[in-house]
Structures are given as structure tokens and as C-alpha cells.
Amino acid sequence: MATIRDVAKLAGVSVATVSRVLNKNSYVNKDTEQKVVKAIEQLQYEPNTVARGLAGKETGTIALILPDISNPFFPVIARGVEDVAQRHGYTVILCNSDDHGQKEKGYIEMLRKKYVDGMIFASSTLSEEDVEQMRKNKIPLVVLDRALTSQSYSVIRARNYEGAKLAVRHLLDIGCKKIAHLYGPQEMITAKERLQGYEDSVKHAPWYTPSLMLPGHFHMDGGLRAVKDLMEKHSDIDGIFCGNDLMAVGALKGLHQLGIRVPDDVALIGFDGISLTEITQPELSTIAQPNYDMGKLAAEVLFEAIQSGVVQPKLYELEVTLIERDSTARKPTDRP
Amino acid sequence: MATIRDVAKLAGVSVATVSRVLNKNSYVNKDTEQKVVKAIEQLQYEPNTVARGLAGKETGTIALILPDISNPFFPVIARGVEDVAQRHGYTVILCNSDDHGQKEKGYIEMLRKKYVDGMIFASSTLSEEDVEQMRKNKIPLVVLDRALTSQSYSVIRARNYEGAKLAVRHLLDIGCKKIAHLYGPQEMITAKERLQGYEDSVKHAPWYTPSLMLPGHFHMDGGLRAVKDLMEKHSDIDGIFCGNDLMAVGALKGLHQLGIRVPDDVALIGFDGISLTEITQPELSTIAQPNYDMGKLAAEVLFEAIQSGVVQPKLYELEVTLIERDSTARKPTDRP
DNA sequence: TAATATTGTGTAACCGGTTACATATAAATT
DNA sequence: AATTTATATGTAACCGGTTACACAATATTA
Numbered sequence: 139m140a141t142i143r144d145v146a147k148l149a150g151v152s153v154a155t156v157s158r159v160l161n162k163n164s165y166v167n168k169d170t171e172q173k174v175v176k177a178i179e180q181l182q183y184e185p186n187t188v189a190r191g192l193a194g195k196e197t198g199t200i201a202l203i204l205p206d207i208s209n210p211f212f213p214v215i216a217r218g219v220e221d222v223a224q225r226h227g228y229t230v231i232l233c234n235s236d237d238h239g240q241k242e243k244g245y246i247e248m249l250r251k252k253y254v255d256g257m258i259f260a261s262s263t264l265s266e267e268d269v270e271q272m273r274k275n276k277i278p279l280v281v282l283d284r285a286l287t288s289q290s291y292s293v294i295r296a297r298n299y300e301g302a303k304l305a306v307r308h309l310l311d312i313g314c315k316k317i318a319h320l321y322g323p324q325e326m327i328t329a330k331e332r333l334q335g336y337e338d339s340v341k342h343a344p345w346y347t348p349s350l351m352l353p354g355h356f357h358m359d360g361g362l363r364a365v366k367d368l369m370e371k372h373s374d375i376d377g378i379f380c381g382n383d384l385m386a387v388g389a390l391k392g393l394h395q396l397g398i399r400v401p402d403d404v405a406l407i408g409f410d411g412i413s414l415t416e417i418t419q420p421e422l423s424t425i426a427q428p429n430y431d432m433g434k435l436a437a438e439v440l441f442e443a444i445q446s447g448v449v450q451p452k453l454y455e456l457e458v459t460l461i462e463r464d465s466t467a468r469k470p471t472d473r474p
Numbered sequence: 475m476a477t478i479r480d481v482a483k484l485a486g487v488s489v490a491t492v493s494r495v496l497n498k499n500s501y502v503n504k505d506t507e508q509k510v511v512k513a514i515e516q517l518q519y520e521p522n523t524v525a526r527g528l529a530g531k532e533t534g535t536i537a538l539i540l541p542d543i544s545n546p547f548f549p550v551i552a553r554g555v556e557d558v559a560q561r562h563g564y565t566v567i568l569c570n571s572d573d574h575g576q577k578e579k580g581y582i583e584m585l586r587k588k589y590v591d592g593m594i595f596a597s598s599t600l601s602e603e604d605v606e607q608m609r610k611n612k613i614p615l616v617v618l619d620r621a622l623t624s625q626s627y628s629v630i631r632a633r634n635y636e637g638a639k640l641a642v643r644h645l646l647d648i649g650c651k652k653i654a655h656l657y658g659p660q661e662m663i664t665a666k667e668r669l670q671g672y673e674d675s676v677k678h679a680p681w682y683t684p685s686l687m688l689p690g691h692f693h694m695d696g697g698l699r700a701v702k703d704l705m706e707k708h709s710d711i712d713g714i715f716c717g718n719d720l721m722a723v724g725a726l727k728g729l730h731q732l733g734i735r736v737p738d739d740v741a742l743i744g745f746d747g748i749s750l751t752e753i754t755q756p757e758l759s760t761i762a763q764p765n766y767d768m769g770k771l772a773a774e775v776l777f778e779a780i781q782s783g784v785v786q787p788k789l790y791e792l793e794v795t796l797i798e799r800d801s802t803a804r805k806p807t808d809r810p
Numbered sequence: 811t812a813a814t815a816t817t818g819t820g821t822a823a824c825c826g827g828t829t830a831c832a833t834a835t836a837a838a839t840t
Numbered sequence: 841a842a843t844t845t846a847t848a849t850g851t852a853a854c855c856g857g858t859t860a861c862a863c864a865a866t867a868t869t870a
Contacts, residue, residue, distance in 0.1 A: 141856055152820045157858060164859090165817045187588045188533065189856035191524045192825050198588070199567075207556070208549040210749075217544045220570055229584060231535070232568040234556055248565065252523045252534070358753070387753050394755060413546075417694070417723050419730060419755040477826055488850045493828060500829090501847045525826035528855050 140181035149177035160185060197253045200440060203233040203245055204260040210384070210412050211429070212260065215282070218433025219258060226441055228255070239263045250275055256440045258282070258433075262326045278443035280436045283328050286453045292443070294436045294454045296427035298328050298409075301458035302335020305379045305407050305425050308460055312468045314377030314405055316345045320364045320389060321381045322356035329356065332381045332409060350375070354385040361388025362395075369396055376404055377466075383408035383415050386422050390465070406465040411458075420464030427458045476517035485513035496521060533589045536776060539569040539581055540596040546720070546748050547765070548596065551618070554769025555594060562777055564591070575599045586611055592776045594618070598662045614779035616772045619664050622789040628779070630772045630790045632763035634664050634745075637794035638671020641715045641743050641761050644796055648804045650713030650741055652681045656700045656725060658692035658717045665692065668717045668745060686711070690721040697724025698731075705732055712740055719744035719751050722758050726801070742801040756800030763794045 142160075146153045151170060158164045159174040166174075177183070191197035202219050204212045216232065223230045231254065235242040242261065246268055249257060256278040264281065269288055272279050279291035286293045309317050319336040322329030333351065340346050352368055354360035361380060365388070368375065380386035386408030393400055400406050400420055408415060411426025435454060443449050478496075482489045487506060494500045495510040502510075513519070527533035538555050540548045552568065559566045567590065571578040578597065582604055585593065592614040600617065605624055608615050615627035622629045645653050655672040658665030669687065676682050688704055690696035697716060701724070704711065716722035722744030729736055736742050736756055744751060747762025771790060779785050 142858095143856080153857080154821080154859075155819060158819090161858080165819085167818060170818080184583075184587055186528075186856050187584075188524060188527045189825090190858080192522075192528050192827085193856080193858045194825060195858070197524065198584075201565075202568075206553065207543070208553045210546065210549075213544040213546075213549050216568065217542065217570060220543070220568060224570075227584070229537075229567045229569070229588065231565045232538075232552065232556060233565070234553060234560075247520075248523075248534075248563070251520055252565065390755075391753070414750070414753060417727070417750060418753055419726075478828095479826080489827080490829075490851080491849060494849090497828080501849085503848060506848080522826050525855090526828080528857085529826080529828045530855060531828070 139186075140183040142183070142185065144181055145174065145177045145183050148181060149173045191253050196255045196444070198228050199231060199252065199254045200228055200437070200444075201231040201233060201245070201249045201254045201257045202260070203235050203242065203257060205237045205262075206234050207232060210414055211382070211410055214412070214429040215260060215433035215436075218430040218435075219437045220433075222434050222437035222441070226437075228441075235261050235263065237261060237263050239265060243268060246271065250277065256280070256444050258436045258440055259284075262323075278440055278449055280440045280443070282432060282436060283326070285327050286451065289451050290449055292439050292450070292452045292454065294432050294439065294456070295328075296432070296456045296458050298331035298458075299335040299338075301409060301425040301427070302332040302379070303339050304458065304460050305409065306336055306339035308423070308462070308466060309377035309379060309405055309407060312377075312401075312405060312466055316350075316372070316375045317377040317379060318350040318352070318368050318372065318375045319379050319381065320352050320354035320361055320368075320385045322354065322385070326356070329381055336379055354380065354388065356382050356384060358384050358388035358391070361385030362392040363388075365389040365392035366396065369393070369398065378404060378406050380406070380408045383410040383412045383422065383424055386424070386465075387414055387418060390418055390420075390422065400465050401468045405468055411461060415461075415463070418465075420467070423463045423466040424461050425458045426461050428456055432456060475522075476519040478519070478521065480517055481510065481513045481519050484517060485509045527589050532591045532780070534564050535567060535588065535590045536564055536773070536780075537567040537569060537581070537585045537590045537593045538596070539571050539578065539593060541573045541598075542570050543568060546750055547718070547746060550748070550765040551596060551769035551772075554766040554771075555773045556769075558770050558773035558777070564777075571597050571599065573597060573599045575601060579604060582607065586613065592616070592780050594772045594776055595620075598659075614776055614785055616776045616779070618768060618772060619662070621663050622787065625787050626785055628775050628786070628788045628790065630768050630775065630792070632664075632768070632792045632794050634667035634794075635671040635674075637745060637761040637763070638668040638715070639675050640794065640796050641745065642672055642675035644759070644798070644802060645713040645715060645741055645743060648713075648737075648741060648802055652686075652708065652711045653713040653715060654686040654688070654704050654708065654711045656688050656690035656697055656704075656714065656716045656721045658690065658721070662692070665717055672715055690716065690724065692718050692720060694720050694724035694727070697721030698728040699724075701725040701728035702732065705729070705734065714740060714742050716742065716744045719746040719748045719758065719760055722760070722801075723750055723754060726754055726756075726758065736801050737804045741804055747795075747797060751797075751799070754801075756803070759799045759802040760797050761794045762797050764792055768792060 142153050146156045158166045220230045233245045258280045260282040273290040282294050321333040352364040354364040408424040411424050415422035415424045478489050482492050494502045556566045569581045594616045596618040609626040618630050657669040688700040690700040744760040747760050751758035751760045
């Protein structure tokens with residue numbers, strides 16, 4: 139492979155000049171530039187990213203740290219990130235943290251040693267200490283689904299609270315008379331906000347009682363188990379808002395096992411808008427958040443920070459939309 | 475951040491000695507080693523991966539190139555790869571090729587410039603030319619789901635042919651009298667082998683006719699459309715073997731729309747064993763291939779090649795297993 | 811016209827490691 | 841005791857870029 143010195147020799151100039159042509163960051167005579175360009179083409183020269191990285195420039199690499207790529211919520215986000223990165227000539231290192239603080243720390247350490255140009259976090263366990271470390275090392279940082287508590291990173295999130303209200307409103311609109319909620323781990327701000335949205339929507343209803351809120355851990359099994367508990371305690375509920383789609387799928391399974399019909403007996407709505415919701419029977423209504431766009435935006439914001447060299451911490455809140463499907467397809471008149 | 479020269483100074487030795495302690499590849503006196511180790515600890519020194527990479531050593535990075543991480547078939551494989559990599563202290567660069575040769579070439583070029591230590595391909599479009607390029611650059615390569623045609627890489631694959639036979643046999647066992655097959659893109663060896671397995675299983679059956687084999691493009695929509703065509707032409711079929719689970723999900727949807735009951739009227743079985751099959755109603759029977767293990771094995775084989783420095787091209791064929799679920803839950807006596 | 815600013819290019823140090831080569835001492839062999 | 845071999849360490853070149861600094865030529869300003 140040709141090096142910058144080969145190019146310099148062929149063009150009859152110094153390596154510094156070649157470097158200047160490549161980076162367009164200093165004066166270069168038009169004619170000289172032409173000579174260099176010609177030499178580069180002739181040798182099919184491509185600058186070496188590793189050497190460049192070592193010399194203090196960008197390494198052309200960003201990292202995406204998420205809990206688990208096999209959780210169907212993340213692949214689309216990852217795809218959004220990767221598409222943008224690819225367009226910028228960057229590659230993406232994928233890390234599965236399992237929401238495990240220690241594993242996360244290990245990754246951060248490793249990535250720092252690799253001089254990654256920036257990181258995107260989709261994880262609820264990112265510690266302030268880690269954030270501080272990255273700030274010190276001037277590694278730009280973008281975080282998904284967090285509160286904006288630090289002055290050193292931008293946050294991308296969906297309007298969870300509003301989405302939750304939207305979901306409950308929809309259930310009420312189709313005539314639900316008693317609505318339960320399955321919520322996720324309260325360390326996650328998304329889970330918390332969705333629960334809050336539910337609570338604020340229903341707390342003044344005559345039928346409201348705290349036991350209508352059950353934990354489902356954002357997982358399918360959790361949803362399944364929770365819904366069975368729920369129906370035992372409250373056999374008269376006719377609507378369930380699940381804090382995420384995975385739990386909704388589990389709930390649907392559970393209801394089916396109990397012989398309860400969806401949406402006729404109980405209407406069901408999830409949150410996230412992952413593709414799973416289209417393959418259940420009945421298809422699941424959901425509050426969709428723009429997952430691909432979240433990944434895309436995260437990457438765009440990150441590159442903005444990388445290129446400008448300044449971190450302008452900012453909060454991006456993305457709109458969510460109600461997607462009505464069969465699991466809430468009930469005429470208001472069905473249940474007088 | 476401390477450098478190797480800082481360590482050398484503190485320990486009162488040369489950088490070469492420090493490097494030797496680090497790499498354990500030459501003589502170092504026990505006492506000297508102790509001094510160096512102490513200095514390393516004191517300074518919390520960690521060798522810089524980028525510098526190491528430039529100096530001709532490993533970069534601690536491998537690449538995983540697959541068509542699309544948002545295709546539910548791949549996340550689990552990716553997870554398998556990443557887990558092994560992480561255990562070896564490596565990071566994984568994720569690339570989405572969209573099965574687009576040109577994009578793939580671009581990635582390979584980029585990854586070569588980054589000195590990745592090896593690549594794993596899960597893509598049907600990898601060209602011989604690219605393979606040759608990587609062989610020349612001595613970049614170890616492991617490929618998923620391909621025929622073993624080259625002497626320069628190992629292949630990990632599932633027993634597709636046998637799996638297809640297993641699927642058809644199962645449908646026959648539960649009493650199916652006329653079985654159709656939806657197949658995937660024939661450029662993919664997996665699709666081809668599964669089709670072959672079906673054909674060989676049924677070609678001597680009295681009801682066999684080529685029009686029982688329809689293309690479904692390995693996608694949900696394709697499966698849905700194909701099944702509608704199919705039922706129009708052959709309203710009497712009572713079993714469908716789908717070349718992958720995604721098509722089976724589509725087929726299930728299609729059958730449901732046509733008012734055909736699964737498994738009572740038509741039994742349905744897929745291939746792959748992705749998690750989607752557990753959330754449909756009815757749950758889908760499938761021929762499961764060990765996706766996580768395939769990713770894991772791919773990475774292990776790759777690291778073996780990286781560490782030994784020799785490519786020992788080998789074919790790994792993994793077993794598949796029949797998973798019986800509701801979509802084929804029919805007593806042989808149900809249909810006399 | 812002299813002084814100053816702008817443009818253009820090369821030399822060499824630097825990023826942070828690895829390693830070929832040289833050299834020295836201790837241990838083993840003849 | 842002399843020679844060979846194994847052990848131990850340092851010096852400096854190298855990987856392939858970037859860039860501070862020096863210097864020259866040209867353009868602009870006073």
C-alpha cells in the first residue's frame with residue numbers, strides 16, 4: 139500500500155505538502171496541488187486511518203453502547219446510527235452492556251484507548267463518573283432516553299409522558315371503563331414517565347386504584363405474568379396500557395391463555411412501535427416512537443459535536459404517534 | 475494518559491524492556507519485570523491500541539458485515555459474535571451491506587485501512603474478488619451461510635437440506651396430504667438448499683407439482699402474497715413449509731386474512747427459529763438453527779485464525795432441530 | 811521604496827507503540 | 841580455561857500520518 143511518502147516522492151514535494159492537500163488546511167499552490175492529486179491517483183493512495191488517529195486526528199470510529207442488540211427495540215436504532223455514520227465515512231463499534239455498570243465501564247475504557255471520536259449511549263446505567271471521565275477526555279457524547287442532567291452531553295428522547303396520555307385517552311375514547319397499566323423498571327426514565335402519564339390521566343377517575351399498576355419489567359414474560367395477576371385481582375378491567383410493546387405481546391399471550399378476547403373483552407395498547415406489533419394476532423395498537431430517526435438524529439448530533447469540536451448540550455424531544463390497530467378496534471358503542 | 479516512555483522512566487529501564495514485559499515475548503529478568511509492573515500500576519498505564527495497531531500489531535478490532543441488523547435474523551448472531559469478541563478483549567465494527575456488492579466493497583476497503591484483525595461475513599453477495607483481496611492482505615475471514623468454495627476462509631452453516639427434510643417429514647407425520655413450499659432468493663445457498671430438501675422429499679409423491687413451490691423472497695410481505703397465490707391455485711393443500719420464519723409469519727397473516735385456520739385447515743412450519751415464532755398466534759413450528767451459537771462459533775474460529783496466524787479453511791455444519799408448536803399441532807387422526 | 815502581510819513549501823519532531831540489532835553478562839559446554 | 845549459548849537490556853529505526861517552526865517569494869500597505 140502506498141504511503142504519504144511515496145506520494146510525496148512521486149509528486150516531487152514534501153510530505154507536509156501532501157498532507158496539506160489532503161486536509162485542505164493550509165496554503166497550497168494550485169499547480170502543486172494538481173501534481174499531488176495526480177500522484178495520489180496514480181498510486182491509488184488512501185491515507186491510513188490508524189496512523190491518522192495516532193497523530194491526533196480523528197479515527198473515523200464512533201461507538202454505540204446499548205443494553206442488548208437482540209432486544210428488538212434496538213436493531214432499528216442501531217441501523218439509524220450506522221446509516222448516518224456510513225454516510226460520514228465513519229464506522230460504528232457495537233457494544234452490548236446488558237445494563238451492567240461494570241461491563242459498561244470496561245467498554246468505555248477500551249473505547250477511550252481506541253480513540254473513538256464519539257459515543258452514543260442507549261443505556262440506563264451510565265454513571266455520572268463515566269460521563270465525567272468522557273468529558274475530561276473530550277469525547278463527545280450523545281445519550282438516548284435520559285433526563286438532561288449534565289451539561290456535557292445531548293439527549294435524544296421521545297415524548298413518553300405525552301405518549302402515555304395519548305394511549306390512555308385512546309382507550310377511553312373507544313369506551314374503556316377501567317384501565318390498567320403495566321410498567322417497566324423505574325430506574326429507566328422512559329418507564330417512569332410513561333407510568334406518570336398513565337397516573338396523571340386516570341388518578342381522578344372513580345375506578346382508579348394503585349393496584350391497577352403492575353410491574354412487567356419491560357419484558358415479554360413480565361407482561362405475561364403481570365396480566366395474569368392483574369386479571370385475578372381485577373376481572374372487570376377492559377383496557378390495558380403497556381409501558382412497552384414487549385410487555386404488550388406478553389400480555390396478549392396471557393389474555394389469550396386466560397380465554398379473554400382482545401379487543402372485545404379487553405383492549406390492549408403498547409408503546410414503542412417495534413415491528414413485533416404487526417405480527418401478533420390481533421395486531422397491536424401502539425404509541426410509536428420514531429426509532430430509526432432517533433438513531434439517525436443521535437448520530438447527526440454526535441457528528442455535529444465531533445466536527446465543530448464543541449459540545450452544545452441540548453435536549454431533543456421527538457413526537458410519538460398513536461397507531462390504531464386491531465387490539466383496540468372497538469366501537470365506543472360496543473359496550474354501552 | 476501515561477505512555478510507555480513514562481513507565482520506562484519511572485521503572486528506570488528502556489521502553490523496549492517495558493514492551494517486553496507487556497508482550498511477554500522475550501527475556502526479562504524477574505526483578506526488572508517487577509519494577510516495570512509496579513511502575514505500570516503506579517501510573518495506571520494502559521497501552522494505546524491505536525499506536526499498537528500502527529506498529530504492526532493487532533488493533534483489537536474485528537468487523538461483522540451483514541445485510542441488515544434490523545432483519546430479526548441477525549441480532550442474535552451479532553450478539554453471539556460480540557460476546558466472544560468482548561471476552562477476547564476485542565471490539566466489533568458493525569456494517570450493514572444491504573446485500574449490495576458496491577456497499578460491501580466500500581466497507582471492506584475502509585476496514586482494511588483501519589487494519590481490522592479479521593472479518594465475519596453474513597452476506598450472500600461477497601465476491602470472489604473481495605475474498606482474494608482479503609487473502610492478499612492476510613485478513614482472516616469467516617463466512618456464514620455459504621458453500622465452501624474458497625481455500626481462504628472457513629464457513630459456518632446450518633444443515634439446511636436436512637432441516638428441510640425434517641420439516642416436510644414432520645408435516646407428513648401429522649397427516650398432511652399436500653404440501654407446498656415458499657422459497658427464498660436462489661442466490662442464497664440457504665434458500666437453495668432448503669428448496670432442494672423440500673423437492674427431494676416430495677418429488678415422488680403423487681400430488682407433487684412444481685407449482686407448489688412459490689417464491690416469497692425471505693420476507694414477510696413475500697410470504698403473505700405467495701400464500702394468497704398459492705391458495706388460489708391449490709385450495710386443497712393442507713401443509714406449507716416456509717423457507718424461513720419471516721415468510722411463515724407472512725403466510726400465517728395471509729391465511730388468517732383468507733379465513734383459513736392454522737393448523738386445522740393448513741399446518742405451517744418455518745425455518746430459522748427466530749423469536750418472532752413465539753409471539754404469533756398460533757405459535758409457529760420451525761426448524762431452529764442455533765443462531766447465537768453460529769455467531770459465537772464464527773467469532774471463535776476467527777480468533778483462532780487471528781491468533782495462530784494461519785487460515786485453516788474448514789466447514790462447520792451445525793445441527794438444526796424441529797420445534798413443534800401450535801401451527802402444526804394436529805393429531806394424525808384429525809384428518810382421516 | 812521600505813516595511814509588512816500573505817502565500818507557499820520543506821525540515822524534522824511528534825503521536826505511542828514494536829522490534830531488529832548491538833552489546834554485555836552469566837551459564838553451559840568442550 | 842576458552843568457547844559457545846542463553847539470558848538480559850538498551851539504542852534507534854520504524855509504522856504512516858500531522859504540524860510547529862523556519863524560511864522564501866510574492867503581494868500589499870504605508
